[in-house]
Amino acid sequence: xxxxxxxxxxxxVGAVITLFAISVIIYVVFYATPGNVAQITCGPRxxxxxxxxxxxxxxxxxxxxxxxxxxxxxxxxxxxxxxxxAVQHCSAPCLxxxxxxxxxxxxxxxxxxxxxxxxxxxxxxxxxxxGVGTGMLSAxxxxxxxxxxxTGITLAGTATPVFVIGLVLMIxxxxxxxxxxxxxxxxxxDDPEQWAWNLLLPWLSLALIEAATFARLTxxxxxxxxAEDHIRTFRAYGVGERSVIGRHxxxxxLAPVIALNANNFGSAVGGAVLTETLFGLPGIGQELxxxxxxxxxxxxxxxxxxIGFFVVIANAVADxxxxxxxxxxVLA
Amino acid sequence: MSDSPVTAxxxxxxDLTVEFGGLRAVDGLSFELAVGGAxxxxxESGSGKSTVASALLGLHRDTGARLGGSVLVAGTDxxxxxxxxxxxxxxxxxxxxxxxxxxxxxxxxxxxxxxxxVYRVHTRASRRAARARAVEVLDRVGIPDAVRxxxxxxxxxxxxxxxxxxxxxxxxxxxDLLIADEPTTALDVTVQAQILDLLHTLRQETGMxxxxxxxxxxxxxxSVDEVLVMRHGKAVEHGSVATVLGxxxxxxxxxxxxxxxxxxxxxxxxxxxSEEVVIEAVGLRREFGRGRGRxxxxxxxxLTVRRGExxxxxxESGSGKxxxxxxxVGLLEPTAGEVRYEGGVRSGVGPAVQxxxxxxxxxxxxxxxxxxSIADPLRARGERDERHIRHRVGELLARVGLDAxxxxxxxxxxxxxxxxxxxxxxxxxxxxRVIVCDEPVSALDVTTQAQVVALLGELQRELGLALVxxxxxxxxxxxxxxxxAVMRGGRIVExxxxxxxxxxxxxxxTRQLLAxxxxxxxxxxxRRRSARKELTAA
Numbered sequence: 001x002x003x004x005x006x007x008x009x010x011x012x013v014g015a016v017i018t019l020f021a022i023s024v025i026i027y028v029v030f031y032a033t034p035g036n037v038a039q040i041t042c043g044p045r046x047x048x049x050x051x052x053x054x055x056x057x058x059x060x061x062x063x064x065x066x067x068x069x070x071x072x073x074x075x076x077x078x079x080x081x082x083x084x085x086a087v088q089h090c091s092a093p094c095l096x097x098x099x100x101x102x103x104x105x106x107x108x109x110x111x112x113x114x115x116x117x118x119x120x121x122x123x124x125x126x127x128x129x130x131g132v133g134t135g136m137l138s139a140x141x142x143x144x145x146x147x148x149x150x151t152g153i154t155l156a157g158t159a160t161p162v163f164v165i166g167l168v169l170m171i172x173x174x175x176x177x178x179x180x181x182x183x184x185x186x187x188x189x190d191d192p193e194q195w196a197w198n199l200l201l202p203w204l205s206l207a208l209i210e211a212a213t214f215a216r217l218t219x220x221x222x223x224x225x226x227a228e229d230h231i232r233t234f235r236a237y238g239v240g241e242r243s244v245i246g247r248h249x250x251x252x253x254l255a256p257v258i259a260l261n262a263n264n265f266g267s268a269v270g271g272a273v274l275t276e277t278l279f280g281l282p283g284i285g286q287e288l289x290x291x292x293x294x295x296x297x298x299x300x301x302x303x304x305x306x307i308g309f310f311v312v313i314a315n316a317v318a319d320x321x322x323x324x325x326x327x328x329x330v331l332a
Numbered sequence: 333m334s335d336s337p338v339t340a341x342x343x344x345x346x347d348l349t350v351e352f353g354g355l356r357a358v359d360g361l362s363f364e365l366a367v368g369g370a371x372x373x374x375x376e377s378g379s380g381k382s383t384v385a386s387a388l389l390g391l392h393r394d395t396g397a398r399l400g401g402s403v404l405v406a407g408t409d410x411x412x413x414x415x416x417x418x419x420x421x422x423x424x425x426x427x428x429x430x431x432x433x434x435x436x437x438x439x440x441x442x443x444x445x446x447x448x449x450v451y452r453v454h455t456r457a458s459r460r461a462a463r464a465r466a467v468e469v470l471d472r473v474g475i476p477d478a479v480r481x482x483x484x485x486x487x488x489x490x491x492x493x494x495x496x497x498x499x500x501x502x503x504x505x506x507x508d509l510l511i512a513d514e515p516t517t518a519l520d521v522t523v524q525a526q527i528l529d530l531l532h533t534l535r536q537e538t539g540m541x542x543x544x545x546x547x548x549x550x551x552x553x554x555s556v557d558e559v560l561v562m563r564h565g566k567a568v569e570h571g572s573v574a575t576v577l578g579x580x581x582x583x584x585x586x587x588x589x590x591x592x593x594x595x596x597x598x599x600x601x602x603x604x605x606s607e608e609v610v611i612e613a614v615g616l617r618r619e620f621g622r623g624r625g626r627x628x629x630x631x632x633x634x635l636t637v638r639r640g641e642x643x644x645x646x647x648e649s650g651s652g653k654x655x656x657x658x659x660x661v662g663l664l665e666p667t668a669g670e671v672r673y674e675g676g677v678r679s680g681v682g683p684a685v686q687x688x689x690x691x692x693x694x695x696x697x698x699x700x701x702x703x704x705s706i707a708d709p710l711r712a713r714g715e716r717d718e719r720h721i722r723h724r725v726g727e728l729l730a731r732v733g734l735d736a737x738x739x740x741x742x743x744x745x746x747x748x749x750x751x752x753x754x755x756x757x758x759x760x761x762x763x764x765r766v767i768v769c770d771e772p773v774s775a776l777d778v779t780t781q782a783q784v785v786a787l788l789g790e791l792q793r794e795l796g797l798a799l800v801x802x803x804x805x806x807x808x809x810x811x812x813x814x815x816x817a818v819m820r821g822g823r824i825v826e827x828x829x830x831x832x833x834x835x836x837x838x839x840x841x842t843r844q845l846l847a848x849x850x851x852x853x854x855x856x857x858x859r860r861r862s863a864r865k866e867l868t869a870a
Binding site: 228229230232233234235236237238239240243247248251252325326327328 | 419421454
């Protein structure tokens with residue numbers, strides 16, 4: 001297994017390099033774009049002197065590479081900020097201070113992250129179970145009525161926006177049937193049971209749509225695997241259909257599912273804005289939209305970086321799962 | 333099942349028909365196979381032979397194929413059996429070995445686990461016992477260090493070892509019948525000989541029956557007692573190997589046999605000797621890969637090709653013969669050494685040296701008409717006059733035996749042999765002096781193969797072409813070549829006039845190759861088999 005250890009190491013180094021590249025690109029894209037940051041931060045009524053003062057405070061006159069260097073330094077070892085009168089220490093990993101509130105971006109994100117992760121992790125479990133299950137079922141029942149119905153439902157699922165499903169669910173389940181309370185975020189550490197009950201609807205509405213995509217992918221990939229020669233071998237040796245599908249076909253069909261899941265998980269951490277807004281969940285997505293609206297650059301950069309971090313980590317994990325499932329990957 | 337198993341035949345096929353949509357793949361076929369007997373189903377592609385093999389295990393069930401007639405295998409009526417009865421037949425009483433051993437095994441599981449799974453399906457043995465059985469049969473088929481290797485996945489095995497593993501899977505439940513569908517087609521000739529010898533030994537030891545499906549008459553002659561020649565889903569001739577191959581009654585069988593290239597017959601009309609060297613390789617070397625993965629696919633190869641002659645380059649997979657061919661044409665730059673054309677060093681592709689590729693399906697663009705493909709070299713040389721291009725392409729099509737009017741047809745409208753003719757016409761369009769043919773007939777049936785080989789010979793005589801004929805098939809190479817180079821591991825191990833190389837091989841590897849070629853005569857086959865035993869013992 002020395003090959004496997006080497007593979008993990010190579011993949012880990014690759015992830016770090018990717019993260020570094022992402023941080024450079026994000027930093028340059030946001031800070032090198034035209035527009036007077038000091039003016040925006042200070043507000044429209046500021047005098048030129050005030051604007052100048054703000055610019056100095058934010059060190060906007062330093063060259064871009066130097067500012068990036070300090071930014072990187074903040075992430076790795078922490079740094080000090082002067083807020084006019086006092087000096088604030090921002091310990092590693094420091095993503096800077098909000099222009100708007102002088103709050104530390106890291107703290108801001110840490111406050112929102114549990115909400116987003118709760119939403120996405122729970123929904124992911126649901127969409128995998130529903131999606132892969134439906135996909136397997138419709139591949140197995142190909143050409144029969146049940147398959148056509150399933151295909152119809154998943155097609156409708158991919159085409160329906162989350163606010164439609166979510167709204168309908170909320171009106172029916174909470175408004176009419178009173179089965180669940182209107183969702184309100186409760187921290188897992190405060191009350192795990194309430195946490196789950198309140199998140200059930202958001203999970204469902206996010207998962208239903210994703211599940212449709214996964215069902216279609218699983219079905220296609222399953223059908224492809226079922227047509228392969230080694231499936232014919234096991235059928236010709238009297239291995240039952242349940243084993244052929246559950247053991248041999250599923251394993252071969254899972255690779256693209258793992259890959260898609262990595263991407264969807266990573267992007268849902270910051271991209272579930274609609275779901276968060278609809279259910280009033282104070283997550284990363286909502287905060288990001290707010291920060292963009294008021295051009296709070298440190299917050300935007302910090303959050304985009306964190307989202308990028310999750311996408312990279314999810315993909316690295318997917319690659320490792322790949323390698324565990326199919327040893328040929330390690331050789332490549 | 334009131335018949336006594338002693339007298340009842342192992343396989344009884346009566347008036348079998350198989351239809352896919354409107355196509356009748358098998359048409360009223362009947363045959364029997366006695367307990368412990370060995371029958372070869374021989375035919376060209378599309379003859380329905382593999383369809384028969386699948387029908388024996390009921391593999392057409394639920395596929396939309398329509399079956400007629402009856403199939404009895406080891407006491408099971410395959411057509412009427414319930415799914416459960418069919419499942420108990422498959423693998424336990426009759427087991428199948430498929431053509432491509434890599435794709436026929438699950439890439440995700442260890443080989444020992446796959447064999448154990450099949451064993452458990454039929455015996456209810458414990459996991460441990462099944463695993464032990466897997467190791468036992470792997471050892472039986474000659475996998476060295478079977479305990480350790482049973483934990484390997486298929487990609488960690490060589491082609492021959494994978495086929496051994498599949499045979500081990502077939503042996504696991506000690507079936508009465510082994511169905512082998514082109515079991516050696518994907519293998520090198522020396523490995524093929526090993527697998528055929530293994531099947532022979534296993535039959536002698538276990539007494540199981542063998543139904544061998546093959547397009548290769550030689551493979552059948554080596555392995556079975558009886559032959560059934562099929563064409564268009566019908567039986568053409570059926571009898572003992574000696575009778576059918578030695579004194580065929582039917583014309584089709586005679587045609588088929590005469591088309592089979594013989595390794596002991598030299599080129600029919602050898603080229604008039606010429607001293608003019610057209611193309612020359614000097615110390616050619618080509619490396620691939622980086623770092624520790626670096627290796628030389630071709631290593632220090634020097635050879636000459638004279639005007640009007642054919643140089644055969646023969647070798648097994650990985651011998652570097654295709655890499656050499658590509659360097660001669662200029663598709664690959666050598667790492668060291670040089671290619672000289674008419675005395676001068678050349679690099680890159682030019683009109684004088686052209687190539688005909690192995691796979692006529694993938695080497696023609698399916699979205700362009702064959703005329704456009706053939707016209708490519710003309711346009712590449714700057715020809716712009718459409719009328720002239722059409723006229724020239726028409727000439728070329730007629731020259732390779734196709735209809736001059738077929739300019740606007742697409743590759744899928746042609747058969748494999750016709751497509752290869754298109755490939756040859758495209759090579760001719762550039763007015764070359766040398767054509768490098770890389771396995772030009774290995775994807776074709778023997779009768780088509782013979783026609784394409786004849787065409788190449790004709791063109792050579794008329795146009796004074798020098799041909800480099802790269803192939804793995806020793807018999808075909810002998811049939812077409814004036815001189816032969818035998819390659820192994822990137823080097824030429826033997827190089828000389830074809831009759832000398834084949835008649836009195838000097839290198840042990842050449843001798844091993846020649847001993848591995850299947851013989852059409854069962855007596856010769858038996859002699860070669862014992863010769864192989866001596867060679868491996870030595």
